[in-house]
Amino acid sequence: MSARVVVDPITRIEGHLRIEAQMNGGIIEQAYSSGTSVRGLETIVQGRDPREVWAFVQRICGVCTLVHGIAGVRAVEDALDYKIPPNAELIRNLMIGSQYVHDHVMHFYHLHALDWVDLLGSLQADPKKTSELAQSIGTYAKTSPGYFADVQKRLKGFVEAGQLGIFANGYWGHPAYKLPPEANLMAVAHYLDALAWQRNVAELHAIFGGKNPHPNLCVGGMPCAISLESGKQAGTALDVVGLERVRNIIEQMHDFVHQVYVPDTIAIASFYKDWFQKGEGVGNFMTYGDFPAKGYGDPESYLIPTGVILNRDLSHIEPVDLDAEAEIQEFVAHAWYDYKAGKDAGLHPYQGETTFAYTGPEPPYQQLDVENQYSWLKTPRWKGKPMEVGPLARMLMLYANGNEQAKTLVDSTLQQLDLPIEALYSTMGRTAARTLETALIVDELQGWYDNLVANIKSGDVKTFNETLWDPETWPKKAQGVGRMEAPRGALGHWIVIEDGKVANYQAVVPSTWNAGPRDAQEQEGPYEAALAGHALHDPQQPIEILRTVHSFDPCIACAVHISDPDGEEVLNVQVQ
Ligand code: NFE
Ligand code: MG
Numbered sequence: 001m002s003a004r005v006v007v008d009p010i011t012r013i014e015g016h017l018r019i020e021a022q023m024n025g026g027i028i029e030q031a032y033s034s035g036t037s038v039r040g041l042e043t044i045v046q047g048r049d050p051r052e053v054w055a056f057v058q059r060i061c062g063v064c065t066l067v068h069g070i071a072g073v074r075a076v077e078d079a080l081d082y083k084i085p086p087n088a089e090l091i092r093n094l095m096i097g098s099q100y101v102h103d104h105v106m107h108f109y110h111l112h113a114l115d116w117v118d119l120l121g122s123l124q125a126d127p128k129k130t131s132e133l134a135q136s137i138g139t140y141a142k143t144s145p146g147y148f149a150d151v152q153k154r155l156k157g158f159v160e161a162g163q164l165g166i167f168a169n170g171y172w173g174h175p176a177y178k179l180p181p182e183a184n185l186m187a188v189a190h191y192l193d194a195l196a197w198q199r200n201v202a203e204l205h206a207i208f209g210g211k212n213p214h215p216n217l218c219v220g221g222m223p224c225a226i227s228l229e230s231g232k233q234a235g236t237a238l239d240v241v242g243l244e245r246v247r248n249i250i251e252q253m254h255d256f257v258h259q260v261y262v263p264d265t266i267a268i269a270s271f272y273k274d275w276f277q278k279g280e281g282v283g284n285f286m287t288y289g290d291f292p293a294k295g296y297g298d299p300e301s302y303l304i305p306t307g308v309i310l311n312r313d314l315s316h317i318e319p320v321d322l323d324a325e326a327e328i329q330e331f332v333a334h335a336w337y338d339y340k341a342g343k344d345a346g347l348h349p350y351q352g353e354t355t356f357a358y359t360g361p362e363p364p365y366q367q368l369d370v371e372n373q374y375s376w377l378k379t380p381r382w383k384g385k386p387m388e389v390g391p392l393a394r395m396l397m398l399y400a401n402g403n404e405q406a407k408t409l410v411d412s413t414l415q416q417l418d419l420p421i422e423a424l425y426s427t428m429g430r431t432a433a434r435t436l437e438t439a440l441i442v443d444e445l446q447g448w449y450d451n452l453v454a455n456i457k458s459g460d461v462k463t464f465n466e467t468l469w470d471p472e473t474w475p476k477k478a479q480g481v482g483r484m485e486a487p488r489g490a491l492g493h494w495i496v497i498e499d500g501k502v503a504n505y506q507a508v509v510p511s512t513w514n515a516g517p518r519d520a521q522e523q524e525g526p527y528e529a530a531l532a533g534h535a536l537h538d539p540q541q542p543i544e545i546l547r548t549v550h551s552f553d554p555c556i557a558c559a560v561h562i563s564d565p566d567g568e569e570v571l572n573v574q575v576q
Contacts, residue, residue, distance in 0.1 A: 004367060005539045008036070010549055011169065012111040014063040015556025017515065019545055020368055021531060028545075031524075031531035032370045033515045035377040035560040038336075042354045045505045049471070050076045050497050051219045057493065057507065058214050061558045065213030066099050066205060067486035068507065068558070071493040074296055076219045079480025079497050083295065085462040088221035090452040091208050093291050094246070095215065096484065097441045097448065101253045102201045103487035103553075104391070104438040105261055109187075109194040112431065112550045115543060116268050117187040118177035119167050123159065125185035127152060133182045138263035142193070151189040171541040178271045187268065190260050197256050204249045207242045221464035226456055243453060250445045257442045265435040266416055269428050276419055279427030279548040281530040282386045282523075285309040285393035286320060286513070288492060290485035291444070303444060304394050304485050305401050308382060312425060314400040320382065322481045322492055325350070330508060331379040333520035334372070336360060344520045346381065349494035350479055352506035375517040376560040379525065380508050388526040389489025389513045390552065391434035392424060398440070405443070409436040427530070430551040471500035486510050488553050511559035514552045527552060 005028075008018035016037040022030040041060050045053045054072035061068060070092060077084065127149035134143040158164055179187070202212040208224050209215020216223050224238045269276075289299050289306035299306055307317040321327050329346035332339055338357040339345045347353060359373045368374040381387070398406035413436060414421060423429055455461075468474070474497065482493040489510030496504040516525040524532070527549060534544045 005542055007542055007545055013554040017554050017556045019549060021545065026535050028531050028534045031528045032374060033517060033525060033527040034368055034375040035556045038376040038560045040354055042505050042507060045502050048502050050495060050502055053502060054217050061555060062213050063555055064099060064103060064486050066095055066215060067484060067491055069217045070096060071482040071484050071491050073217050073219045075480050075482030075493040075495040078482060079478040079495055080468050080474055082220055082468045083465060084221045085465055087452060087455055087463045089292055089295060090448050091222045093448045094445060095205055095208055097445050098201060098204045100441045100487050101257060101438055102198055104434050105194055106198055107553045108261060109191045113187055113191055114170055115547045115550055116272060117179060117184050118172055119170055119188060120172040121177060121181050122184035122188045123156060125152065125181035130182040130185045134186050137267050138259050140259040148185055148189055152185055171543050174541055174543050176537055176543050183267060187264060190264055200249055200252055204246055207246055220469055224463055226461040226463060228456060247449060250449055254442050257438050262435055262439050265432055266413060269432055270417055272428055275428035276423035276426045278534060279530040279551060280425040281388050281526045283312045284385050284387050285396050286382055286387035286389050286490055287393050287397045288483040288485060288490040305397055307397055309396055309400060314396060317400055322483055327383055329381055331381060331519045334517040335375050335378050336373050337378060349506035349508055350496055377512050377516045379516040379519045380513050381519055386523050386525055387513055389510045391437040392430045393489060394485060395433040395437055405440050409439055427548045427551040474500060488555055489513060509558040511555045515554055515559050
């Protein structure tokens with residue numbers, strides 16, 4: 001049988017992603033990843049005041065709500081060599097770190113878990129045995145048989161009323177589900193708890209940035225004034241009460257991650273050890289680095305280092321230069337864009353172009369023209385090579401750099417699961433790396449908070465540096481890059497400023513690296529490479545595709561910079 005399996009849209013992600021899988025027998029021979037919608041925020045900011053760009057580009061995405069704003073202000077600060085106060089750097093670290101914790105927990109429970117957890121399978125669970133299981137793996141407060149019996153009762157109510165709601169479209173009962181009923185019930189209970197928990201976590205952004213999603217930022221620092229004199233805040237929010245609330249939220253994040261998320265990941269992974277051998281991807285990994293200890297301008301001080309790992313060789317790290325024209329380039333050979341220099345050209349983001357050129361079939365269509373153009377995502381490459389970015393890349397980079405905590409987390413997890421390090425290069429390895437990264441970052445939050453409070457107590461309440469705020473002080477022409485590690489991976493915004501206005505702006509985004517189409521040399525991107533070789537048990541219920549695609553945590557709004565969800569279709573699997 002030679003068939004094309006089409007999954008469009010892939011659900012439980014952000015944005016519009018289509019996967020086409022060319023089958024050979026029951027095996028995926030070639031996979032094609034396509035972003036199917038576009039808006040073009042890079043063109044919207046042309047000609048604007050660079051100080052307001054962050055507010056536009058932050059709207060690239062409502063999931064990683066913060067990160068494009070941070071990359072946007074950093075790009076301008078880099079271009080102008082604009083230093084920000086240490087308190088602003090600490091507040092940004094706290095906000096970025098909590099974005100990781102929020103995104104990763106939500107991804108695990110609400111976007112990815114149901115690839116592994118059979119919701120309806122949990123109805124057969126014995127609440128008492130579920131309680132014993134929960135007590136054996138973690139220290140979470142909620143482990144009583146009554147708690148699990150309540151969850152099961154609620155679920156039964158939904159099922160009997162025929163109102164599964166958010167759980168309506170699963171492949172329940174698929175033979176690929178391997179968890180015992182009790183593990184299913186435990187995970188479903190934590191799915192519901194994580195929904196309530198994430199609301200509190202989002203509050204941290206609101207305390208520092210006024211709101212969430214899309215907290216307020218500013219070029220030159222942070223727009224939150226600090227005052228510890230009660231009653232004298234004069235319109236500012238960050239006072240004793242706010243800081244105490246931040247401390248409390250950090251504690252809640254810490255507890256949920258260590259008591260629930262980490263043990264659940266290991267428990268679920270232990271039933272799916274074969275998924276540590278599938279979905280390996282391109283084998284190259286890249287990080288831009290983030291969480292400065294001594295300022296953005298000192299990458300040596302970043303908690304997460306910068307670099308490239310090639311062909312899984314952890315003994316050697318290549319440096320990455322984000323300003324070098326020959327290193328990071330975007331290609332459009334298989335994307336619906338045109339370049340003045342032609343379809344085979346690669347452009348560094350400073351010279352990047354955003355010219356739409358749709359050449360695909362008229363919708364509704366059966367199949368994409370994968371020989372030619374098939375995606376709204378461009379194809380980023382580092383020195384011509386595809387790179388996987390994201391939590392796995394970061395954990396490998398930390399591990400290869402000898403970070404003690406990363407080594408302990410990775411080694412102890414592999415030991416518990418009785419797996420070699422090579423197991424990380426896989427679908428489940430990617431998912432486990434995301435969990436371990438969250439454990440690492442959630443432990444850093446307290447330190448940044450303590451440093452911030454110590455600064456304030458010593459009298460340093462400065463969060464904004466006004467010295468370069470006036471465009472009259474800027475050079476006639478300047479360019480810079482705002483780099484960061486977004487939850488889904490390396491993110492860069494490149495800006496060219498001329499006469500105080502944006503002359504060019506390009507965002508190259510984590511999901512573009514991972515989900516982009518083939519390049520002119522026909523090299524697959526990470527999603528495409530990871531899917532090739534998968535056996536599908538039932539092409540009508542391609543849960544295997546979902547598992548591997550979800551392990552990357554796709555965000556297609558980021559990848560093509562769109563925002564308008566029209567999603568009427570729930571899931572359309574075509575087998576042709
Ligand atoms: Ni819209 Fe994003 C993150 C960015 S994309 S989620 O994290 O940047 O991959
Ligand atoms: Mg872009």
